[in-house]
Amino acid sequence: MNDLDLFSDPYGDGPPSEEPRGRRDQRRRRKRQKRRKRSGRAAALFAMAFLVAVFGTGGVLGYAWLDNKWHPPDYDGAGSGKVTVQIKDGATGSVIGTTLEQHQVVKSSEAFVKTYNKETRASSIQPGFYQMRLRMSSAAAVALLLDPKSRAGNQVVIPEGRRAVEVYELLAKKTGISVKEFQAVAKRPKSLGLPAYARGKVEGYLYPGRYDLDPNGTAEQILKEMVGRFNKEAAGVDLVAEARKANMNPATVITLASLVQAEGGKPSDLPKISRVIYNRVEKGMKLQFDTTVLYALNERRLTVTEKDLLTPSPYNTYLHAGLPPGPISNPGPDAIEAALAPEEGTWLYFIATDPTNKVTKFATTEQQRLAIEKEFRAWQKAHPGQ
Numbered sequence: 191m192n193d194l195d196l197f198s199d200p201y202g203d204g205p206p207s208e209e210p211r212g213r214r215d216q217r218r219r220r221k222r223q224k225r226r227k228r229s230g231r232a233a234a235l236f237a238m239a240f241l242v243a244v245f246g247t248g249g250v251l252g253y254a255w256l257d258n259k260w261h262p263p264d265y266d267g268a269g270s271g272k273v274t275v276q277i278k279d280g281a282t283g284s285v286i287g288t289t290l291e292q293h294q295v296v297k298s299s300e301a302f303v304k305t306y307n308k309e310t311r312a313s314s315i316q317p318g319f320y321q322m323r324l325r326m327s328s329a330a331a332v333a334l335l336l337d338p339k340s341r342a343g344n345q346v347v348i349p350e351g352r353r354a355v356e357v358y359e360l361l362a363k364k365t366g367i368s369v370k371e372f373q374a375v376a377k378r379p380k381s382l383g384l385p386a387y388a389r390g391k392v393e394g395y396l397y398p399g400r401y402d403l404d405p406n407g408t409a410e411q412i413l414k415e416m417v418g419r420f421n422k423e424a425a426g427v428d429l430v431a432e433a434r435k436a437n438m439n440p441a442t443v444i445t446l447a448s449l450v451q452a453e454g455g456k457p458s459d460l461p462k463i464s465r466v467i468y469n470r471v472e473k474g475m476k477l478q479f480d481t482t483v484l485y486a487l488n489e490r491r492l493t494v495t496e497k498d499l500l501t502p503s504p505y506n507t508y509l510h511a512g513l514p515p516g517p518i519s520n521p522g523p524d525a526i527e528a529a530l531a532p533e534e535g536t537w538l539y540f541i542a543t544d545p546t547n548k549v550t551k552f553a554t555t556e557q558q559r560l561a562i563e564k565e566f567r568a569w570q571k572a573h574p575g576q
Contacts, residue, residue, distance in 0.1 A: 262300035269295070269326030274342050274405060277335070279317040283307060286315070286335075295322045295331055302328040311336055318402035319343030344403040348416070350522030351451040353485065354393045357520065361412060364403060371409045381410055382417045385424070387441040394444045394517025395420045423523065432530050441516075443529050448517035451525035452481040453540070455548030460524055461533035462552055466540055467513075468532050475538070477507040485518040492545060492570075541566050546573070 275293050277286055283306035287299030296302045305328040306312045315335045321342040322334060334340045344364040348357055358372035375382070379390040388395050392413065397420035403412060424430075424440070433440045446467060454460045470477055480494040486503035499506070505514040521529075537552040543565040551562040 262304060263297045264301035265297045265325045265327050267325075267327055268330045269323030271324040273322050273324055274319055275322050276319050276343075276402070276404065277315065277317050281317065283312060290322070290331055293322070294324050295326055296328050297325070302331060305329050305332050309336075316341075318345060319404055342405050344405060345400065346403060347400045348396070348398045348520070350398040350525065351448075351454075351519045352398065353488075353519055354396060355488065357396050357416075361403075361409075365407070365412070367409050367412075372413065375409045375413055378410075382414050383421065384417055385421060385440065387439060388444075389441070391516055392417070394448050394520055396520045397423060398520055398522050427523075427526070429526070436530055442513065443526065444521065445513050445515075445517045447521035447525040447529035448519045449477070449479060449481070449513070450528050451521040452485075452519045453479060454525065454528075455542060455545075455550050457524050459540075459550045460528035461531065462535060462537060463540060463550075464528040464532035465535045466537050466552070469536065469538055471512060473538070474511065476509075476511050477513075479507050482507040482514050482518055485514075544569050 273293050273295060275289060275295060277289065281289070283303050284299065287296065287302035287306065290296045290302055291299045309332050312332060319342045320335060320340050322331065322340070326334070346360060346364045348360060352360070354376065355369070355373075358369045361367065361372060362369045376392045379388075379392060382392065384390065384392065384395055396413065396416045399419065401412075401415065407415075429440050429443065433443045436443070438446075446464065449467060450460050450463050453463050467477065482505045483494055483498050483501055483503075484490065486501050486505040487498065499508045502509075504510060505518065507514060535552070536554045538555075539553040539559040539562075540550055541553075541559070541562045542548070542550050543562055546569075551565070553559040553562055
C-alpha cells in the first residue's frame with residue numbers, strides 16, 4: 191500500500207461500496223423538498239397567527255374607538271360641589287367642552303359637544319364666569335350654562351371717557367373691592383403690563399368696554415386685564431407706527447385722544463374736535479378746555495368759574511399752552527382714531543350749544559365763536575343748575 195492509498199482510506203476499512211450517482215442525487219432532492227415544505231408550513235402558520243393577533247387586536251381597538259366616538263364617556267346626574275369656570279368671548283362648543291373637561295365638570299369634551307350640538311339654544315350661551323358643579327352629565331352642564339342664575343361673575347361696562355378714579359368707583363360697586371385698593375394697585379404699575387410710553391401712569395390706559403369680572407379676582411388682576419385690553423387694541427391698530435406717521439409718540443396720541451373724548455358729544459364730532467386741537471397748537475394758542483381744569487379739580491360739572499380758571503395745575507390749559515402732561519380720561523377707539531386722523535378744516539373753536547342732545551357747533555372766526563356761545567348761554571338759561 192502506498193502513501194496515496196493511506197490518505198484515501200484513513201481507517202483501513204477498504205473502499206466504499208459503489209452506488210449509482212443519479213440515485214443519490216434524487217434522494218438529496220427529496221430531503222431538501224421535505225425540509226422546504228416543513229419550513230413553508232411553519233412560516234404560513236406563523237403568518238396566520240400574526241395576522242390573527244394583529245387584526246384581532248385591531249378589531250378590538252377599532253370597535254373600542256368607534257364605540258367611544260358614538261358613545262363618548264359621560265357622567266350621570268347633576269354633579270356636586272362647586273367650581274367657577276370662565277367661558278371666553280367667541281368660544282365654540284368644542285372650546286367650552288375642553289374647558290369644562292379641564293375643570294372636571296364633564297367627563298369628556300366629546301360628550302359635551304354631542305349634547306351641545308343637539309341643543310338649539312346653545313349658541314346663546316354668553317361669555318363670562320359660571321358657577322358649575324363637578325362631575326355633571328353633559329346635559330346638566332348645558333342646562334346650567336343656559337341658566338342666567340348660574341352666572342357667577344360681575345359684568346361691568348366702563349364707558350368711554352371715564353377718568354381712572356371713576357373707573358375705580360364703578361369697579362368697587364361691582365366687586366366690593368374698595369376704591370383705595372384700586373388706587374394702591376395703580377401706584378404699583380410694574381405688575382399691570384403698561385406700555386413703556388405710559389411711564390407708569392394708568393390714566394388713559396384702562397380700556398373702556400364690557401368686562402366679565404372674575405368673582406374671585408383681585409384689584410390687580412382686574413386692572414391688569416383692562417391694561418391688557420388696551421395693549422391688544424393698540425397692537426391691532428399698530429398705534430406705535432401710526433403715531434410715528436403723524437409725527438407723534440403713542441403717549442401724545444393717547445393724551446390728545448383723551449381730550450377729544452372728554453370734549454366730544456357725538457362720534458361724528460370727534461375728528462372735528464381733533465382738528466381744532468391741531469389748529470390751536472400749531473398757531474400757538476392755548477387750548478382753554480374746561481375739561482382740563484375740571485380734571486385738575488377732580489370734579490364733573492358744566493359751569494366753570496373765573497376762580498376755577500386760575501387753578502394752579504399743569505393740566506390747566508387756560509394757564510399753559512399745548513397739551514396737558516398726560517391723559518385726562520380713558521379714550522375709546524373712535525377718539526384714538528380721531529387723534530390720529532383729524533378731519534380737514536380751519537376751525538379754531540367749538541362749543542356744545544345743546545349738551546342735553548349732544549349738539550356741538552364749530553367756528554373759525556371770533557365772530558362765529560361769539561354767535562355759538564350765545565346759543566349755549568340761551569341753553570344754560572333754560573336749564574338752570576346744570
